[in-house]
Amino acid sequence: MNFVEELTWRGMLHTIMPGTEEMLAKGMASGYIGFDPTADSLHVGHLTQIMTLIHFQRAGHKPYALVGGATGMVGDPSGKSQERNLLSEDVLQHNLEAVKKQLTRFLDFNSGANSAEMVNNYDWFKSFTFLDFIRDVGKHITVNYMMAKDSVKKRLEGDTGMSFTEFTYQLVQGYDFYYLWKHHNCALQMGGSDQWGNIVTGTELIRRKDAGEAFALTTQLIKKADGTKFGKTESGAVWLDAERTSPYQFYQFWLNTTDVDAKAYIRIFTLFERPVIEALEAEHDAAPHTRALQKALAKDITIRVHGKEAMRLIEITTEFTFNSSFQWEDLFDFSEKDFLKVFSSTNTFFISGKTFIDFVIGDDVLNLLVEVKNYDSDLNYKHMFESKTEARKLIMNGGVYINKIKISLDQKLSDFKLFKDKYLFIQRGKKNSALVVFCDDVPYEMERMKDLLKD
Template sequence: MNFVEELRWRGMLHDIMPKTEEELNKGITSGYIGFDPTADSLHVGHLTQIMTLTHFQRAGHKPFALVGGATGMIGDPSFKSQERNLLDEQTLNHNVERIKAQLASFLDFNSGANSAEMVNNYDWFKNFSFLDFIRDVGKHITVNYMMAKDSVKKRLEGDSGLSFTEFTYQLLQGYDFYHLWKNENCILQMGGSDQWGNIVTGTEMIRRMGGGSAFALTTQLIKKADGTKFGKTESGAVWLDPVRTSPYQFYQFWLNSTDADAKSYIRIFTLLDRETIEALDTEHDAAPHLRVLQKALAKDITIRVHGEAAYEKAIKSSDFLFGNVGIEFLNELTDAEVKGIFEGVPNFNVSVTELREGINATELLAGKTAVFPSKGEAKKMIQGGGVAVNKNKIATPEDIFNAENLINGKYLVAQKGKKNYFLIIAE
């Protein structure tokens, strides 16, 4: 497998330094990508780089995942409008450990000569004094060189300016590359297209400090077909951590992709081969309403991030809302998973004490909660057979609900018609 060609046909390649492909074709090559630990989880915006490392390893090369325990304390200014909040060491260490665990599920750390390795730049920066750094490293890169970077120019022309702290970031990232080149024979740095300037600074530092050669490759920044930012929903980022974004929400994110986005995403975010993807394209184009591409995409990536069992739960969760899976399914789920299914659905709270005593249907749905705006409307729709609690139609407006009806000892699920859900939480 040719790594660069793989990125090309998948639509991932953006920039590549001359002679990089020839160097990769000589044999096993070590390369790295950096991840800033600004949160205790990666999100789908990081997946392009994770997949780049994955393809790199599958092509027989040795991937390094650098977690920026040191640079995360500063924040990369590249094409950002303002400075990041600085994180304390304890928070960063926690984030680093969580991210390490997530990356380990994508890369093979026990595959012989091309085993993946994880490194933390805090390990080589923690004892590096400021005076030593500016004397031994800073003297090799001129201010003119640093000022010429587009990412720096943009910030200097903006309203917020650029702090000295951020200005030094490209030196720190450049030194990361130099350190890995010198100590790990790492000759390639990869990243998103917004990282090109920082990566090239690293190759320049290797040339000036070590008299060596190194290479650079960047991938496309992923956007939706309509030009909006990829990886964001109304509720925020889509995280790889199942506590932050439940597997059901994660699955739905991919399933809800537009046709145009799904054609792109299935190439970028899955390991399906070209022949399989082209066959799926043909099948999808013949019957777009079946959403063949979206289902294949959502299945592949949900299984790789969360596992087969979580994928099956996500499917059953969808069937629960839109199919024939019974209410007992909710007993298999954690609180976070239940709330994940009903994200965006109106939530109401009732007193568990009152529920133990019993509340009639009309009072429950139009008195204790606002499922209906009035008791009269609630009675009318109940009498018409259009209201259910826990997927059982309410027979009369006077039906009584009590604590025995609670799912997981905590929830009631109300429905108006087939598609309008409401989650009632007993507290």
């Protein structure tokens, strides 16, 4: 497999320094990509670079994932209109551990000579004094060279300007490249196209400081076909961490991509070979309504990020939500943990201080519905149904379901079964649904359910 050819046909390659292909053709090479730990999870915006390292390793080369414990303290100005807040060492360390754990899902760290390695630039910066840095590194790169970078010029032309801290970022990243070239034989740095200026500063430092030779390659910045930012939804970024973005929400993000975007994404974010992708495209073009591309894309990425078991539960969630033949009782053999995972993207409401039997004895469906409440973290609540009058009207219009059964005003509550004697499923219209939990202590129950969902 030829690494550059692979990136090219997948539509990932943006810019490549002359001589890079020839260097890679000589045999196994080492290359790296940096990840700044600004959060305790990577998001789908990082997947392009993760896929780049995966293809690099599959082509027989040795990938390094640099986690920026030092550069995370500075902040990369590339593509940003203002300086970001600096993180404390404790927060950075927590983020580092989380990011490291996520990267191990994608790269092979036990494959012999080309095993992936993870490095932290804090290890070589922690004892590097400021005076040593400006003497040993700063003297090799001129201010004119640094100011010519687009990332610097754009900030200097803006309203906020640029701090000295961010101005020196390209020197810090450039030294990362020099250090890895010197101590790990890393001849190639890769990254998004917005990183080109920082990357070539590293190649220039290597040339000026040690008369060495190093190379650069960047990938396309991914955008949606309509020009909006990739990886963002109404609720924010799409994270790889299941606690930030549930596996079901993650799957739905990919499933809901447009036809145009799906054709690009299936090349970039899956490992499907070209004939498989072309066959999927042909199937999709013949019957777009089946969404063959989106389904294949969503399933493949979800399995690689969250695993086969999570995908199995997503398929059950989809069946429960959209297949009328899949009944509430079909979930009763599940463990409570798996059951809650099926409803991980469903609103959770509570009925506090009463058991289901209290309502069954009273046999009044309206009394039950007006007790259903959703609580926020401060224990403020809102009702699912504001009054009996509202609930009665919705029932008469056929808009209320319990456990997927449309209810009537004379419905017997004894007809309904609870999962584990505490869970009901209530739908209000087509778009509003809730998993309803009977409990004595809402804060305790909220925390217990949260803990249960943790792996």
